[in-house]
Amino acid sequence: MYTAVALDGPAGAGKSTIAKRAAKELDFIYVDTGALYRTIGYAAIKNGIEPVDSPEVDELLDKITVDLTFNDNGEQVVLLNGEDVSAFIRTPEVSMTASKISAIPNVRAYLLDLQRDMAKTHSVIMDGRDIGTVVLPDAEVKIFLTASPEARARRRYKELAEKGMNVNYEDILKDVKTRDYNDSHRAAAPLKPAEGCTVVDTTELDFEQSVEKIISVIKEKI
Numbered sequence: 001m002y003t004a005v006a007l008d009g010p011a012g013a014g015k016s017t018i019a020k021r022a023a024k025e026l027d028f029i030y031v032d033t034g035a036l037y038r039t040i041g042y043a044a045i046k047n048g049i050e051p052v053d054s055p056e057v058d059e060l061l062d063k064i065t066v067d068l069t070f071n072d073n074g075e076q077v078v079l080l081n082g083e084d085v086s087a088f089i090r091t092p093e094v095s096m097t098a099s100k101i102s103a104i105p106n107v108r109a110y111l112l113d114l115q116r117d118m119a120k121t122h123s124v125i126m127d128g129r130d131i132g133t134v135v136l137p138d139a140e141v142k143i144f145l146t147a148s149p150e151a152r153a154r155r156r157y158k159e160l161a162e163k164g165m166n167v168n169y170e171d172i173l174k175d176v177k178t179r180d181y182n183d184s185h186r187a188a189a190p191l192k193p194a195e196g197c198t199v200v201d202t203t204e205l206d207f208e209q210s211v212e213k214i215i216s217v218i219k220e221k222i
């Protein structure tokens, strides 16, 4: 049978890089659910639609298709209307729109089966905000990965600067705090540690230590 690891936590805690590596070592599939919300955010921007609960967003959901696939390297690729949008969904504008659009209950419902289906057909480490609480409440392992807002903003700054983006640390810290607030104060599936989860704080851990810690938590439970 398949094993599910629910990995939740705030933006920039290192979930994706840590989970990618852990998934490789355990031979699980890494599923980045934030990319799905980002894809819908991107579609809204492209269509000039405000990320608020409205008939326009419902119409958008009716007319788009979102698919999750994997390339030859085992990396996740999200398709919007059949087209790979991976290169367009990591900008600060899409981050903020994704945070807003993910508060809409119909958007969350739209993505629910897609996420659950992945765990029915693979052993997964699924990274998100509500995986342990809503998407996979029966996951064998539930981890809440966090770090201080400043540590997370520093990491995000480094990541974007390395990609050649022109970014400012204070702006990123403000974005991190705004997204934390949005993600944890929304009515629909707010970000919060799942019952019985293991909380891992990476503020004082480097990447290798974080990976080691996550793998040891997973191995302990399965």
Ligand code: DC
Binding pocket: 011, 012, 033, 034, 035, 037, 038, 095, 098, 099, 100, 102, 103, 127, 128, 129, 130, 131, 179, 183
């Ligand atoms: O993990 P990320 O930063 O790529 O996620 C983008 C946005 O999507 C984030 O602001 C919160 C939202 N999100 C969510 O509401 N539920 C998830 N399971 C994953 C992401």
